[in-house]
Amino acid sequence: MTSRIVGTGSYLPETVVTNDDLSKIMDTSDEWISSRTGIRERRLVKEETTASMAAEAAKRALENAGVSADEIDLIIVGTITGDYVTPSTACEVQAAIGAEHALAFDLNAACSGFMFALSSAHAYLQANLANAALVIGVETLSKIMDWNDRSTCVLFGDGAGAAVVKRDEVGLSGLDLGSDGAKGMVLACPNRTNNNPLVQTDKALGYTYMDGQEVYKFAVTTVPESIHKAVEHAGLEIGDIKYFALHQANIRIIQSVAKRLKVSVDKFPISLDHCGNISAASVPILLDEMNQKGMLERGDKIVMSGFGGGLTWGTAVLTW
Secondary structure, three states: OEEEEEEEEEEEOOOEEEEEEEHHOOOOHHHHHHHOOOOOEEEEEOOOOHHHHHHHHHHHHHHHHHOOOHOOOOEEEEOOOOOOOOHHHHHHHHHHHHOOEEEEEEEOOHHHHHHHHHOOOHHHHHOOOOOOEEEEEEEEEHHHOOOOOHHOOOOEEEEEEEEEEEEEEEEEEEEEEEOOOHHHHHHEEOOOOOOOOEOOOOOOOOOOOOOOOHHHHHHHHHHHHHHHHHHHOOOOOOOOOOEEEOOOOOHHHHHHHHHHHOHHHOOOOOHHHHHEOOHHHHHHHHHHHHHHHHOOOOOOEEEEEEEEEEEEEEOOOOOO
């Protein structure tokens, strides 16, 4: 017995911001951004919040799965951009969808957030601590960007993706997850600093910082290794995999991973061209797009892999 994804859903904000739009407010261009990243546009929030996007993606996943909110007894949300320190985004989703029987909590693994949440839900299901789980990746990254820093802000977008997971005879068959905290500061965003009667501090919050070269080197070496381990754990070979649904960080990273795996880049679906990098939401949004387009057939073997802040990585092999 294992855990199977039985439904997917996603939500992107209504407002599209193209590279040309950004060129009007900073020194950049569509050619500069797209040639380096593969990104041409992204969605940014106006009225939406992290919780509202997560709840809408959750509702769509439930509908796709044919599962009612009342059946969900576990909600795990991967995010670094919750609307509140507390309550958690997961608790907000629980209230919004009426999943009154669910245990709900968030976890922070940045771009690996959905993969860590999925593996955690899998553990709950296999331990008979839950019967049906809702796993969500959601980010409002636009609120933690310095919109004067063209090297970073142009990469990111907002959105949410979700999956309903239940126990089944087939589904997840291989996992590989890891962390390298020693290199964590190559991709970081400060939180509140000490502020009490003993400490005087600048209360302004910091913005996201990224050493792009170090992140690239990490991704193109760690991700292929993780995929090999997960596929081997599943008792499969790379050639058995129909699709590789990777975190949508940068087209050059995806191309490099494909090359190192000796797999056609055609097996690597893309959403970053119209979504940008949405951290924890990238993989589930891509998975839902693949599902909605009819790309996935029952029995297909696919790989999902997230990687990024922490530094963290997480790969899963599953049968659709």
